[in-house]
Amino acid sequence: MTGLLQIEALGVRRGERDVLRRLSLAVQRGEIVALMGASGVGKTTALRAVAALQAFDAGRIEVDGFALAPGPLPRQSQLGPLRRRVGLVFQAHALFEHVSARDNVTLALRHVLGKTDAEARGVADRLLGSLEVGTRADALPRQLSGGEAQRVAIARALALDPPLLLLDEPTAALDPERRESLGRVLRSLVKDGSRGLLVATHDEAFARAHTDRVVKL
């Protein structure tokens, strides 16, 4: 296998029903791949399987040399290497409600990577600034607009500097202007060639305009 993300013949069953059947795709560093399909075809399930939030029944997933096999999910303590390789931006953002935008980013830096408060704050402010939400660093999630919350969620997912970033329906709540702006942000994330993006979306126009390849489900 080569590439940043390799999914081969991925299958997820829920009871008697196939939620995903024989999905195969690859994502290289420096590229943005769209995973397209109507609602309910299993796009989110595929992203969750790659992020090891969802067990799968068949196939194989490999992220930058870390392989996941079918069957029960490994323990969280065994998934450290995967967590450093994959960031996930949830559709509804799932920002930590009780802390500021900045602390959404610094928490993992301090408690997972062991950075000092000052170091973590420096990284968080740089990430938030680069995503144009630096002025909102002290706001609580409930005080952010939908677009701002999404950028903070991207900043949080990038906190551990993972080479693979997964985004679940990132345009769902954005107006056309914000969609364009998001497209530019995503492109900036892969321009140095160290990172690859897999974007689950049903927005065909966005996928054609802002991604390098489209994989249809």
Place this chain on the structure above:
Amino acid sequence: MMLLPLLLFSLQGPVLLWGGDAEGGAPFVEADPADASRVRGFDVEVAETIARGLGRRARFVQVQWSSIDQSVERGDFAIGMSGMEDTPARRARHAVTVPYFEFREVLAVRPQDAGRWRRLRDLKGRRVATLGATMAYDLLLAAKDSFGVIPVSYDDDVHPYSDLIAGRVDAVLLDHIIAKRRSSPRFVIQPEAVATGYYVGVLARADSTLRDSVDAVLIAAMGDGALEQIYRRWDVWDPGQGELFSRITGGGAARGVMGGQAVSVGAYLPSLARAAAITLLLSFLSMGIAVVVGLVLATARVYGSAPVRILATIYVEVVRGTPLLLQLFVIYYGLAGVVRLPAFLAAILALAFNYAAYEAEIYRGALEAVAPAQLEAARTLGFSEGQILRLIRGPQAFRYALAPMTNDFVALLKDSSLVSVITVVELTKQTAIYATNVGSWIVPGLLCAAVYLAMSLPLARLARRFERRWSVV
């Protein structure tokens, strides 16, 4: 209820309803072992003698001893008799009969202390137990100021003696017939009386005509030997009674009525303030422990292995399913054979372990109310499950738990009044003592309610402020 006396009158002739507390037991009033629906005791027989003298049939009404004064004024019965002490406060507020029994307040101590603790003045710095809201309690309060004894108030007259034997208190001051009834080789009754008092019948203030008739019957029963026969039957006759009868039938009064000086609100304020402080201290300490134990239980129920979850669930269900009062008795009296906890510590532990069960359920619900996406987001960032609980789930759950926790704390503040059953004099108990002494619940009750409100309202306000500050949405 109003129809009952009329009904009884029509079926059985006129009835004299009299109130007493069978929980007080022999020789005053106790349930008849042969027929638990009937009562017996020397007070029972005195009441029957009075009823006969009035041409009526005596009918017993059970009432808590400390409520007899209030009940008789409410009209629940015509006369209250259950070792009712003759005090100035009682005479001022009710129609009171002539004294019909003379009692002596006597000290009981453990045999090894008999030589050194003969009088109250010998008991400086020692814990002396008695029944709350009695003449003996007033004597101990006075002795606290003059001799430095430490009064310990009980709700019944059994546990003072069992705690004397157990070493929890150093002496008991109570009426000689109570001491005699509880007599045991494990304590001795000092021969010298600390004070003398009298039992009287208590009638509503407006019933002075009936009281005069009752007095006439009692005086006649003293003169014709009827009372002496009753007292001898119950083994409570002594020369003191004969002297009392002579004085009463000769038209004299009983020797000076002691205790229960007329009381003003101001005189009780310091003791109410002290009791309120005890209530607050008790509540804060109990709640602190309840929160910690509740957190452990909730974490066990959410994260624990199956056996741990089952154990935590059993604890929560058993504690929530049994009365706090029972738990207090078990911890204080039931465990006394294993560990002899001081009353205040037992009260804190009972309240804490009881409320821990409720706290655990609040925290479990709050932990489960945190959105699963929050936990998944934390997992994708590489937090361990422990870190997720500490940094994400716990703080968010805390905000959900805050309002019900505040409710629980206010409830605990009020439930803390139950600990008076194990001798801790907190706000409600102090109020009850005050109310008994002044013979009315109106002023003490209003004062007590005001103090509870003053303690609980700021808490509710503080909780609302926290909720606004940490609002999730």
